[in-house]
Amino acid sequence: MRVLLTTALAALLAATTLLAGCERPPVDTVQRGYRGTGMELVYNPRTAVAVAEANQAPAATEAASPDGPKAGQIYKNLQLLGHLSIGEFTRQMAAITAWISPKEGCNYCHVPENLADDSKYTKVVARRMIQMTQHINADWKPHVAATGVTCYTCHRGNAVPMNVWFAPEPPRANASFIGDKAGQNTPLKTVGLSSLPYDPFGPYLLGAQTIGVGGATALPSEHVASIVQTEQTYGLMMHLSAGLGVNCTYCHNTRNFKEWDGSPPQRTTAWHGIRMTRDLNNQYIVPLTASFPATRLGPTGDVAKVNCATCHQGVYKPLYGAPMAKDYPALLTLEAPSDGLPAPLAEAQRSVLYFGVGSAVLEADQAQGLSTVVATLVAQPRARASISGYHSASGELSANQELAKQRAFAVRDSLVGAGIAPTRVVLDKPLVAEANLAGEDPAARRVEVTVK
Ligand code: HEC
Numbered sequence: 001m002r003v004l005l006t007t008a009l010a011a012l013l014a015a016t017t018l019l020a021g022c023e024r025p026p027v028d029t030v031q032r033g034y035r036g037t038g039m040e041l042v043y044n045p046r047t048a049v050a051v052a053e054a055n056q057a058p059a060a061t062e063a064a065s066p067d068g069p070k071a072g073q074i075y076k077n078l079q080l081l082g083h084l085s086i087g088e089f090t091r092q093m094a095a096i097t098a099w100i101s102p103k104e105g106c107n108y109c110h111v112p113e114n115l116a117d118d119s120k121y122t123k124v125v126a127r128r129m130i131q132m133t134q135h136i137n138a139d140w141k142p143h144v145a146a147t148g149v150t151c152y153t154c155h156r157g158n159a160v161p162m163n164v165w166f167a168p169e170p171p172r173a174n175a176s177f178i179g180d181k182a183g184q185n186t187p188l189k190t191v192g193l194s195s196l197p198y199d200p201f202g203p204y205l206l207g208a209q210t211i212g213v214g215g216a217t218a219l220p221s222e223h224v225a226s227i228v229q230t231e232q233t234y235g236l237m238m239h240l241s242a243g244l245g246v247n248c249t250y251c252h253n254t255r256n257f258k259e260w261d262g263s264p265p266q267r268t269t270a271w272h273g274i275r276m277t278r279d280l281n282n283q284y285i286v287p288l289t290a291s292f293p294a295t296r297l298g299p300t301g302d303v304a305k306v307n308c309a310t311c312h313q314g315v316y317k318p319l320y321g322a323p324m325a326k327d328y329p330a331l332l333t334l335e336a337p338s339d340g341l342p343a344p345l346a347e348a349q350r351s352v353l354y355f356g357v358g359s360a361v362l363e364a365d366q367a368q369g370l371s372t373v374v375a376t377l378v379a380q381p382r383a384r385a386s387i388s389g390y391h392s393a394s395g396e397l398s399a400n401q402e403l404a405k406q407r408a409f410a411v412r413d414s415l416v417g418a419g420i421a422p423t424r425v426v427l428d429k430p431l432v433a434e435a436n437l438a439g440e441d442p443a444a445r446r447v448e449v450t451v452k
């Protein structure tokens with residue numbers, strides 16, 4: 001009897017799990033275009049409630065007084081937020097903690113004995129994330145409008161946002177008797193469980209492959225609409241729809257997918273969204289790869305990246321368009337006004353960093369020396385950092401040069417990790433260290449950074 005019951009229960013459970021993927025009728029439709037054009041949005045009123053509950057913005061805390069000493073005058077290592085009043089800075093730190101690491105608290109990013117210390121990777125990443133958020137709000141208004149984003153838009157109380165993507169692991173040759181599936185026919189959520197190519201992100205949200213399914217001319221003139229690219233385009237479209245929780249008709253008049261004139265205005269917003277997402281991945285997320293521990297990287301060693309769902313989370317506007325960002329002015333503009341930065345830091349034009357024998361590892365105490373140069377670069381957005389690695393005149397030249405190069409790379413990565421755009425960092429050729437009168441070169445194991 002008991003066996004029978006358990007089996008029945010198991011069958012019932014299996015059935016419910018199977019059906020959980022389907023949408024039980026009745027479903028609701030909302031008309032979005034002229035009558036008779038079939039421009040309708042279909043949604044399930046039962047799942048809609050749960051989605052609505054999961055996408056509420058937390059209330060903002062009350063703004064602190066802008067008066068009094070600036071945070072940059074009190075704290076030692078503020079490269080971005082030094083212009084805020086102490087009260088406003090503290091409120092911003094508390095908000096960031098609630099958005100990113102509510103359980104772990106401040107120590108998720110900070111070494112409790114010294115809050116100025118940058119040795120936790122999370123703090124280095126968070127500093128770059130502050131810049132990325134400012135960049136989204138200041139420079140991507142065609143997409144995010146005045147609504148803008150905060151860290152919460154993506155993170156929602158998690159250190160790693162719930163919706164991120166990695167490059168898929170390349171299939172092992174001969175792993176299946178079906179042979180090479182060429183990156184498709186494996187129903188994955190990324191493309192709505194269809195048999196379409198399951199990595200719609202790499203080509204479009206990192207690379208800039210043309211999105212399209214038909215050529216512009218009657219006869220093939222350029223190879224932009226192969227079957228593969230057509231399928232990849234549809235794969236991306238499945239993600240756009242699923243990521244925003246909408247049908248194709250939210251952005252297209254399905255009479256003609258290509259035509260812009262007949263498309264709803266949301267398609268234009270989405271067009272900017274694709275470019276923005278690509279920009280965030282290339283300018284901010286990927287350059288941070290070296291800062292992350294191996295446990296955070298994907299199967300091919302890449303960092304977790306952004307797609308539409310990272311912000312939208314199944315909703316047409318993230319958090320239903322709640323204007324959270326306006327309550328956090330520090331996240332709205334890109335440039336940290338330099339008046340709040342302590343003067344001596346702003347003037348540092350050069351930093352020299354020393355390395356261990358045969359080592360290209362930039363030790364934490366040395367990396368600290370970079371913070372002055374970083375502050376200068378932040379205060380002077382047009383300035384560039386020029387990096388020269390030195391090596392000894394004795395020993396094997398090619399090995400010496402390689403080591404000098406690796407050390408220069410370590411310094412560059414540290415600058416980029418601290419939020420300096422890679423395009424502002426110039427690597428010079430390795431140089432031979434000058435020897436003293438006795439023929440020794442005690443300062444050979446060094447890298448010099450100069451602000452120009
Ligand atoms: C998600 C990471 C993160 C969390 C969590 C966090 N901080 Fe910070 N904190 C930063 C970053 C990044 C900076 C540097 C900002 C800059 O360069 O302008 C910073 C700087 C500081 C500084 C300045 C230290 C100095 O002398 O330079 C203080 C003080 C501080 N945070 C306090 C706090 C407190 C208190 C909490 C908890 C309520 C907290 N932080 C939580 C990332 C974080």
Ligand code: HEC
Pocket residue numbers: 096100109122123125126129130131133149150151152153154155159160161164280285296303304305306310311
């Ligand atoms: C557009 C989406 C987006 C926004 C906005 C955003 N982040 Fe992130 N964040 C990411 C992604 C993607 C990662 C990489 C995930 C990972 O850590 O593996 C990440 C990682 C991090 C990490 C590393 C966490 C860990 O444990 O690996 C920290 C810390 C962080 N973000 C802080 C912030 C802060 C602070 C803000 C706001 C100033 C912010 N983020 C805004 C997308 C975002």
Ligand code: HEC
Pocket residue numbers: 211212213214233234237238240241244246247248249250251252257258266267268270271274
């Ligand atoms: C959130 C808005 C949005 C949704 C939802 C959406 N699309 Fe698109 N679609 C776009 C944008 C934007 C482009 C143009 C992209 C570009 O050129 O960068 C596009 C392009 C296309 C194209 C290529 C047309 C050409 O120029 O050859 C096809 C086909 C297409 N979409 C089909 C679909 C299908 C099918 C769905 C539903 C599964 C869908 N789209 C859902 C925004 C959307």
Ligand code: HEC
Pocket residue numbers: 136143144145146147148149153240244266267269270271273274275277306307308309310311312316317318321
């Ligand atoms: C950094 C976060 C972020 C990312 C990533 C993002 N969006 Fe958005 N998106 C927003 C915000 C914020 C709004 C609300 C703007 C407003 O209030 O008008 C928005 C609005 C939209 C709208 C307009 C909705 C409407 O009803 O007016 C569309 C369409 C859209 N996004 C599509 C996309 C697509 C497609 C992608 C991926 C290629 C994407 N978004 C990626 C933040 C993001």
